Amino acid sequence: MNAPVITVDGPSGSGKGTVSRLVAERLGWHWLDSGAMYRLVALAALRRDMDLDDVDALRGLAAGLDARFQADDAGDPVILLDGAPVGAELRTEQAGNAASRVAAHQSVRDALLERQRGFRQPPGLVADGRDMGTVVFTEAPLKVFLTASCEERARRRYKQLKEQGLSANLLALSEELAERDRRDAERSVAPLKPADDAVVLDSTHMGIESVLEEVLRLARERGLTD
Incomplete structure (x- = not known):
């Protein structure tokens, strides 16, 4: 539990997942995509037609969730649910909106909490999500809250979906993100907000490389890397 942690929280579409993964790669640390865990619970619930x-029911599902994080022969991450790769299904808007609803339940969060903390292993962990710095790793020496305008986040998501060959509507995406932001920020359980000691980065007018370099600079500043 002495392994250092960098947390990267923020709303959907802020780029926190990409930035966190790249920071972990550059540092040679482990990476936790905590949002994937909630999406996995949500996806499992949707497949079972659960309310x-x-x-x-959701607490029991989360506690016994058959989910594994592996790497393929090329070293790329592979997520398994009930023994089978989930692929792009995990990143659909349906799964994302369902995950936001599932994550509002304290008992579900409690069931996943220790699983998330178990990713903290040497030489270090980069954890991205919505409450990594405020709830899960409150003692992390570097906490980043990555944000961007709703319009910019919708544009990024639209581009991502189009590149995957999926249909998308920019206005609908913007409205869905705004609704998800409101739900995540107003929920009584672990609301989306920066930790008191977090560094807030607005990536609206920043490229991924610029954000990556800024997070690495902050890590060096805190003595977490050379």
């Missing part, structure tokens, strides 16, 4: 407001 996303049935707290008891």
Whole structure:
């Protein structure tokens, strides 16, 4: 538990997942995509036609979730649910919106908390999500809150979906992101907000490389890397 942690929190589409993965690669650290865990619970619930407001059923599902994070022969991450790769299905808007609803239940968060903390291993961990710095790793020496305008985040998501060959509507995406932001910020359980000691980075007018270099600079400043 002495392994250092860098947390990168922020709203959907802020680039936190890409930045976190790249920081972990540059440092040779482990990477935790905590949002994937909530998406996995949500996806499993959707596949079972479960009520996303049935707290008891969702808690049991989260506690016994058959989910694994592996790497393929090329070293790329592979996520398995019930023994099978989930692929792009995990990143659909349906899964994302369902994950936001599932994550609002305290009992679900409690069921996943120790699993998330278990990713903290030497030489270090980069953890991205919505409450990594405020709840899961409150003692992290570097906490980053990455944000961007709703319009810019919708544009990024639209481009990503188009590149994947999926249909998308920019206005609908912007409205969905705004609704998800509101739900995540107003929920009583672990609301989306920067930790008191977090560094807030607005990536609206920044490229991924610029954000990456700024996070690495902050890591060096805190003595986490050479």
